Amino acid sequence: KHYIICGYGRVGRQVVEGLRANRFSVVVIDADPDVAAELDEKDIPHIIGDAADEEVLIQAGIDRASGLCTCLPSDATNVFTILSARTLNPDVYIVSRSNFYESEKKLRMAGADHVINPYWITGHRMAAQLLHPGVVEFLDVIMRQGELELRIEEIRISQDSPLAGKTLGQCQVRTETGVNVLAIRCHDGQIVTSPGPEYPLQVGDALIGLGTVAQLTKLARLAGDNRPWLHMADAH
Amino acid sequence: KHYIICGYGRVGRQVVEGLRANRFSVVVIDADPDVAAELDEKDIPHIIGDAADEEVLIQAGIDRASGLCTCLPSDATNVFTILSARTLNPDVYIVSRSNFYESEKKLRMAGADHVINPYWITGHRMAAQLLHPGVVEFLDVIMRQGELELRIEEIRISQDSPLAGKTLGQCQVRTETGVNVLAIRCHDGQIVTSPGPEYPLQVGDALIGLGTVAQLTKLARLAGDNRPWLHMADAH
Ligand SMILES: [Ca+2]
Numbered sequence: 337k338h339y340i341i342c343g344y345g346r347v348g349r350q351v352v353e354g355l356r357a358n359r360f361s362v363v364v365i366d367a368d369p370d371v372a373a374e375l376d377e378k379d380i381p382h383i384i385g386d387a388a389d390e391e392v393l394i395q396a397g398i399d400r401a402s403g404l405c406t407c408l409p410s411d412a413t414n415v416f417t418i419l420s421a422r423t424l425n426p427d428v429y430i431v432s433r434s435n436f437y438e439s440e441k442k443l444r445m446a447g448a449d450h451v452i453n454p455y456w457i458t459g460h461r462m463a464a465q466l467l468h469p470g471v472v473e474f475l476d477v478i479m480r481q482g483e484l485e486l487r488i489e490e491i492r493i494s495q496d497s498p499l500a501g502k503t504l505g506q507c508q509v510r511t512e513t514g515v516n517v518l519a520i521r522c523h524d525g526q527i528v529t530s531p532g533p534e535y536p537l538q539v540g541d542a543l544i545g546l547g548t549v550a551q552l553t554k555l556a557r558l559a560g561d562n563r564p565w566l567h568m569a570d571a572h
Numbered sequence: 573k574h575y576i577i578c579g580y581g582r583v584g585r586q587v588v589e590g591l592r593a594n595r596f597s598v599v600v601i602d603a604d605p606d607v608a609a610e611l612d613e614k615d616i617p618h619i620i621g622d623a624a625d626e627e628v629l630i631q632a633g634i635d636r637a638s639g640l641c642t643c644l645p646s647d648a649t650n651v652f653t654i655l656s657a658r659t660l661n662p663d664v665y666i667v668s669r670s671n672f673y674e675s676e677k678k679l680r681m682a683g684a685d686h687v688i689n690p691y692w693i694t695g696h697r698m699a700a701q702l703l704h705p706g707v708v709e710f711l712d713v714i715m716r717q718g719e720l721e722l723r724i725e726e727i728r729i730s731q732d733s734p735l736a737g738k739t740l741g742q743c744q745v746r747t748e749t750g751v752n753v754l755a756i757r758c759h760d761g762q763i764v765t766s767p768g769p770e771y772p773l774q775v776g777d778a779l780i781g782l783g784t785v786a787q788l789t790k791l792a793r794l795a796g797d798n799r800p801w802l803h804m805a806d807a808h
């Protein structure tokens with residue numbers, strides 16, 4: 337499983353770094369032949385070409401990619417790339433940069449699952465930093481997956497899990513695993529922030545849990561979520 | 573208490589929006605006379621001038637400001653502004669945008685307490701979104717302070733609090749208030765992510781707690797933290 341990153345500019349470089357730090361494979365597409373040397377040197381698979389070109393996307397393995405991220409400097413090019421990617425793979429998860437607010441709707445209509453505006457993110461982060469320095473630092477620590485004791489993971493309940501069909505209270509997640517359930521992402525995509533003990537867990541619901549790697553691995557086992565990065569504690 | 577925002581561009585606008593959504597006062601400084609009409613219309617106090625000019629900062633009330641945010645498009649101008657602000661107020665909390673990595677060190681040397689690079693933030697957020705869509709959405713919900721049931725607050729322990737001098741276990745914060753203590757920001761600034769029950773709480777330590785407004789208000793009362801936004805539940 338791999339991720340396709342379209343655009344290796346200042347934002348794209350950070351996306352690649354973030355994915356590789358978590359040991360995920362990437363393929364970079366960029367139109368600028370000058371970046372090839374840097375990508376070669378870092379051993380990052382890449383294609384020099386137009387990301388909106390369907391042949392280029394096919395070459396990058398769009399049919400079997402887990403996700404695609406477009407962070408090109410023009411929103412028109414981002415839209416065009418998303419349309420090509422969506423045509424070739426209706427299921428791939430697509431995250432797009434938007435450079436102007438007005439573009440967000442168009443990017444979503446083209447098929448983006450999630451749109452991120454760098455100015456919005458930066459501005460709100462700066463405001464949060466002014467108002468709550470400790471909270472932001474804590475969330476940053478949590479976001480910097482992999483380097484920390486405590487992390488947040490999203491753990492899905494599978495068909496064979498003993499948790500499916502029980503209420504949250506019956507599952508005793510905290511007592512059994514030590515994981516703190518912060519929220520639930522329902523199978524329909526909605527986020528429930530303070531789930532009560534009477535909340536009925538269904539197959540496909542995901543528990544958003546805070547805990548150590550060992551605790552989260554225990555919960556992943558219980559939930560029947562076999563995605564490999566959730567079982568890192570088993571590797572020891 | 574008010575915040576000074578230097579630069580009303582795409583990032584600065586979002587900082588102002590974030591602060592005003594939380595009902596904090598701001599003063600904007602921007603060199604461009606064209607933004608005055610927009611700021612007038614939105615009833616946002618502002619000064620048209622150079623933020624690095626000490627007289628302009630004095631006019632903006634730098635001596636009594638809680639924080640200053642510089643988000644100018646040139647890092648040289650950000651450095652210059654920070655130097656002026658730091659000269660006039662050694663205690664003001666300063667958050668700066670950096671446009672290039674190489675600038676981060678200079679911005680800190682000039683006196684910035686925290687530096688934010690928009691490309692880093694955006695890229696890592698996109699990577700996190702690809703890998704953990706639910707977790708990122710949950711953290712976004714938490715960051716969007718004010719509109720949600722569940723929020724994270726940093727609550728400081730004051731001299732008169734019964735919590736000061738006790739261990740975390742003795743305080744029984746969860747049982748007494750319902751707040752989930754996620755981390756502690758020590759009086760020396762360090763973040764302790766999984767504090768055990770034997771952790772000794774001191775005056776000046778801050779509990780980073782997750783809970784409803786009512787629960788957090790209860791904890792703020794117990795901790796003797798009188799900052800007004802922590803007591804919103806009392807207003808009802
Ligand atoms: Ca880029």
Ligand SMILES: [Ca+2]
Binds near residue numbers: 581584585643644645
């Ligand atoms: Ca700006």
